[in-house]
Amino acid sequence: MKAPLRAIGNLTGWIEEDLGDQLPPEVLEHFNTIKGRVVRMEGLINGILDYTKASKNSGELQPFEVSEVVRDSIDLIGPPANAVINVRDNLPNMKAERVKMQQVFLNVIHNAIKYNDKEDVQVEIGCEDAGNDWKFFVKDNGPGIEARYHDKIFIIFQTLNARDEVESRGVGLAIVKKIIEEEGGKIWVESEKGKGATFCFTWPKVKKATMEESLLAEDFMS
Numbered sequence: 017m018k019a020p021l022r023a024i025g026n027l028t029g030w031i032e033e034d035l036g037d038q039l040p041p042e043v044l045e046h047f048n049t050i051k052g053r054v055v056r057m058e059g060l061i062n063g064i065l066d067y068t069k070a071s072k073n074s075g076e077l078q079p080f081e082v083s084e085v086v087r088d089s090i091d092l093i094g095p096p097a098n099a100v101i102n103v104r105d106n107l108p109n110m111k112a113e114r115v116k117m118q119q120v121f122l123n124v125i126h127n128a129i130k131y132n133d134k135e136d137v138q139v140e141i142g143c144e145d146a147g148n149d150w151k152f153f154v155k156d157n158g159p160g161i162e163a164r165y166h167d168k169i170f171i172i173f174q175t176l177n178a179r180d181e182v183e184s185r186g187v188g189l190a191i192v193k194k195i196i197e198e199e200g201g202k203i204w205v206e207s208e209k210g211k212g213a214t215f216c217f218t219w220p221k222v223k224k225a226t227m228e229e230s231l232l233a234e235d236f237m238s
Contacts, residue, residue, distance in 0.1 A: 025054040077223060080114050082107040082152075086141055089121040096137070099129050104142035108150055112223065116195050121154075123188040124215050128156035149201060149218040156214075161207040169205065192217075200224035 028050050032039065039047070086103055095101060110117070121141075128139045138157040143150055161169065170193045196203045200220045207213035 021054050021058055025051060028054075076113070077111050078114055079109060079111045080117075081109050082117070082143065082150075085114060085118050086121055086125075089118055089125055092122060093126050093129065095129050098135060099132075099137035099139065101125070101139045101141065104140070107141075107143050108145075110150070110219070110221075112199075112219065116199070117219070120192050120195055120217065123192045124154045124217075127188065128154055128158065128213075128215070132156055132158040134158065146218060148222075149220050151216060151218050153214050153216045155212065157212045160209045160211045161205060161213050162209045163207075166205050166207070170203070 028047050032044075032047055083103060083105070086107065090101055090103075125139065125141070129137055134157055136157075140155040141153070142155075143152045145151075170189050193203050196217050196219065200223070201218040203215065203217035205213055205215050
């Protein structure tokens with residue numbers, strides 16, 4: 017699927033190079049539209065691949081400090097100068113698949129910054145002990161989300177912003193939801209329009225056995 021898109025993009029570029037200044041402004045605008053659509057379609061294809069690969073393979077469980085994962089995620093995002101991110105000091109030590117945990121934080125923190133409409137972006141990250149689970153939250157002071165959209169934002173390719181406002185594949189939160197649910201947790205958002213948003217998710221303290229592992233254990237015991 018990517019090959020025809022690349023061909024379209026290349027042909028468009030070659031025509032522009034060959035004709036150069038002979039192309040009228042309206043035609044150049046159409047060419048830019050085509051190139052933009054090619055980039056967007058490649059993004060959608062990559063999004064589908066990312067979604068299908070998310071949580072597909074089980075990695076090695078390893079102990080780590082969640083605060084370190086959060087700091088690494090923030091460094092990778094590279095927040096703008098007007099963003100203040102407060103990380104509470106109560107984040108736990110865990111034994112889990114670090115890569116998956118980082119993928120979750122990368123997406124949620126990035127969204128808290130990317131969709132924020134305030135001049136002073138405020139993000140708070142913390143955790144609570146919820147018995148068998150850890151309950152994490154990422155809170156922002158952004159535009160908030162109406163209740164009718166609270167479920168929609170976790171559906172693949174669903175976005176609340178127009179494409180000309182914020183470019184988004186609408187895949188990030190769907191991947192996050194897939195990862196968390198396959199780990200045995202859940203994710204939800206608490207928000208009202210104009211009052212910021214708090215994304216909460218739970219992560220089991222002990223990884224729950226997969227259905228396949230449970231069946232193997234039953235066969236072994238019988």
